Amino acid sequence: MDIPANNPLTREGIALGRKLFYDPILSADSSQSCASCHRQNWAFVDSSLRFSIGITGELGVRNAMPLFNLGWQDNFFWDGGAADLESQVLGPITNPLEMNEELSNVLLKLNRHPEYPALFRVAFALPDTAKVTIPLMMRAVAQFERTIISGDSRYDRWRRGQEQLNEQELRGLALFENPQKGDCNHCHVTGSTFSDFAFRNNGLNGAGQGDQGRYRITLLDSDRGKFKTPSLRNIELTAPYMHDGRFQTLEEVLEFYNSGVQDSPTLDPNLKHAAAGRMSAQDKADIVAFLKTLTDPSLLSNPDFSPPQ
Ligand code: HEC
Ligand code: HEC
Structure with a gap:
């Protein structure tokens, strides 16, 4: 740090x-x-x-x-x-x-x-x-x-050899990293922080629509619709999702990446080239199961983070 x-x-x-x-x-x-x-x-x-x-x-x-x-x-x-x-x-x-x-x-x-x-x-x-x-x-x-x-999720414990992930969760991890499927790893980088925190447009809105994000700070047209890529740690706990909280569930988020990405000049190139419908219902369910391994219960109960006496 x-x-x-x-x-x-x-x-x-x-x-x-x-x-x-x-x-x-x-x-x-x-x-x-x-x-x-x-x-x-x-x-x-x-x-x-x-x-x-x-x-x-x-x-x-x-x-x-x-x-x-x-x-x-x-x-x-x-x-x-x-x-x-x-x-x-x-x-x-x-x-x-x-x-x-x-x-x-x-x-x-x-x-x-x-x-x-x-x-x-x-x-x-x-x-x-x-x-x-x-x-x-x-x-x-x-x-x-x-x-x-926060660093004590089941995923972390699995990486430290202290716990097993089940077959579905491991399939979800592979799909998360597979460039032909989730390709989530490209931005929400697998490992420590689950993001590189770069500003990107992940296709929530078409050109010129909605909150313009990073553009409001830099006034560069190339930043229109870009937002800080969030960590996916504890994502099970932090619904609703996206800067405007438009999705209630992780299933909705997966369906968005599968079929709802809107094109615009600043859409991230990786998402521009991702084929619609590339994830089956099983693929999406597996990725959601993997995402839930990133929940760290100790964050919620650590007395050092709670109100002082
Ligand atoms: C090209 C980069 C990129 C890729 C690929 C990508 N994301 Fe994202 N993701 C983002 C950005 C940027 C945001 C924030 C967007 C916003 O709110 O405007 C985001 C937001 C999210 C959120 C909401 C987080 C929150 O705190 O509200 C979830 C969940 C998510 N992504 C999951 C995934 C999954 C699962 C995949 C793979 C299927 C994926 N992402 C692929 C860049 C990406
Ligand atoms: C009324 C609700 C509210 C209060 C009170 C509030 N926040 Fe926030 N906080 C938010 C919202 C909403 C965002 C996202 C705002 C945005 O991006 O424009 C945010 C974002 C943040 C972020 C950015 C996190 C990141 O990953 O970039 C930090 C840090 C933060 N708040 C700390 C604080 C601190 C410290 C205080 C007290 C001094 C505080 N907040 C008070 C609602 C609140």
Whole structure:
């Protein structure tokens, strides 16, 4: 994991970040914390909601993303609008559809809080008179997020020789990697993180339709309709699927890749050349069975990731 030189993980910094992550103090009316939309028992997505509800009751426009193995990624949000984990933290706090708070108020609240000023001074080895700052708040939350690691699924245990996968699951893995069949591995790279996190258009919409994704950040036509390729770890737990949560089940996702991919100038070349109908009903069921081996129950129960006492 690449950890920024100015934000090494410390026990005190992680504990502070965890407290902030679970504290509604970061929202304008103290009703919503990060964990309101990123729930541990849902692999840190927002339950089964398609779009999250912000403090004003308004709906967001994209499906909440799961939070784990973030320390191995570079760009955050579906469109990569935040270049690092530290700067990502400001997005939800100031977003009117989410926590809807001003950073100046966050500073006031943290600095007059009975515990936070001392916790910040200890976590960042500051002198007694030092105040809480926004960059330090961002660093603490990012430290906690980097500790949320998921790597103990049945698939991982099988790779470590601790468990067997059944025949159907192994067939599913082979189909996942087979360029004539799933070819999923091409983007959701088999192994550690199950993605290379590159921005791609996987054909959800035709040219110019829908959310333009990465284009909104770069304004390059070549980025239209591209989104961060998500990890498929814990995918069984994080329905609905895609940036707009349009699919309810993994079966629907498989049918989409089999027959629903929409052509456009930025469609990924691998999907452009994939033959429609290449996966049989059995193939699709086998791939879904394989995907379910990527569920890591320890992520949901690890006490280090749950609300602090
Ligand atoms: C109202 C619901 C809501 C709240 C509150 C919220 N998030 Fe999110 N989070 C989302 C949604 C929705 C996305 C995807 C947004 C997008 O891509 O445009 C997201 C994306 C993220 C991502 C990007 C993950 C990735 O793989 O790129 C991170 C990290 C994250 N949130 C952390 C946080 C933190 C830290 C807080 C608290 C400071 C927080 N979120 C508060 C809904 C929420
Ligand atoms: C060309 C690259 C590419 C290939 C090949 C590909 N995917 Fe994807 N996949 C993506 C991208 C990009 C997204 C995010 C799209 C979006 O939301 O706009 C995605 C999203 C998903 C999601 C939703 C994840 C979530 O968190 O909502 C699932 C599930 C998925 N893919 C499974 C598969 C399976 C199974 C295969 C093989 C049959 C496959 N993908 C092949 C690039 C690819």
